[in-house]
Amino acid sequence: MLPETMLKDLNNNKIDLHKFLEDGPLVISFWFLACEPCKKEMIYLDKYNQKYSKYGFKVISINIDNSRTFSRVKPFVNSKKYSFTVLSDPKSLFFRKVGGIVCPYTVVVDDKGQIVNTHMGYNPGDEIKLEEEIVSLVFAAMKAPNPDPPIITNSAGWNSTAKWPPTIR
Template sequence: MKFSRSLRLLAALTAVLIFAATSALAVTAEEGAANLIKKDSDPVLFTLDSLKGNSVSLQDLLGKKAVMLVFWSIFCGPCQEELPLVDKIGKKYKEQGLDVYTINLDGPKRKKNVDALMNMKGFGFEVLWEKVEGAAYLTADAYGVGGTPSLIIIGKNGKVSFAHVGNTTEEALEKEVEAALK
């Protein structure tokens, strides 16, 4: 009896500490968007390795398709909420020319966790690994990502058509994707 009470107390204390830590680190959408790449900008070119083991170069996609990029972390609660919507939109608009790539900020050291999540949820998008040098997230920093999830859409014209930090609605995302596909 005493053992289970101690476990409950430990679990409650752990939950409080996790909540306090994530709340202290939380970034509002406005703060996270302050430096985010702007609409009508040229996208920052990159080549990143994927969860599947191949390399993906943004330059190879520009001008041919609309591209949605989502910067995320496996430890980000709002990301876990956003990814099913991203997948749904990606599948809906794939035949019209939308490619979806998510850029995971946790790195290949979390490959097992990310792979398990992709398999469990049945997501159809490709996961790319962010390049990290020291404390710098090379692609995320180049795009001005200040919080996750950060969603960037590059239109068929090769320009950034939408950039957003935080969760979005299905209606808003569809509107932005449809504009990017024109």
């Protein structure tokens, strides 16, 4: 289960992480500025947040830079114009509480707050499996049959012909 926690956003406002579960499933991604694989993963996370937010899905990005490097986080995030919410965990307390060891560390959470999967690190192609997980969670969270199901688009830009809902391998 996703632990109860309060984190701060980049404007120093306290945010209850569980509030994000009210609309549907989440992907929580932990990262820091010097992590190049984190930045590559964030490109896909932004696309998924935009693509599946109409189904109640959200990406929450949690930066774990310490107080010495945190001053560069907000300018970086603003320059990228990410569509997802960015929070801060400067002492990595929540990061460790949910099993984080290395970054990027991605936590997949269903609409009931259950952690259903985690991913450590990032390699090209990992985003395809993550998108399949997102679509399965979105589909499972829907209360009624969806006449307009989400379509998985592979990294080359063409639509998948996989059966609906996709199975997770």
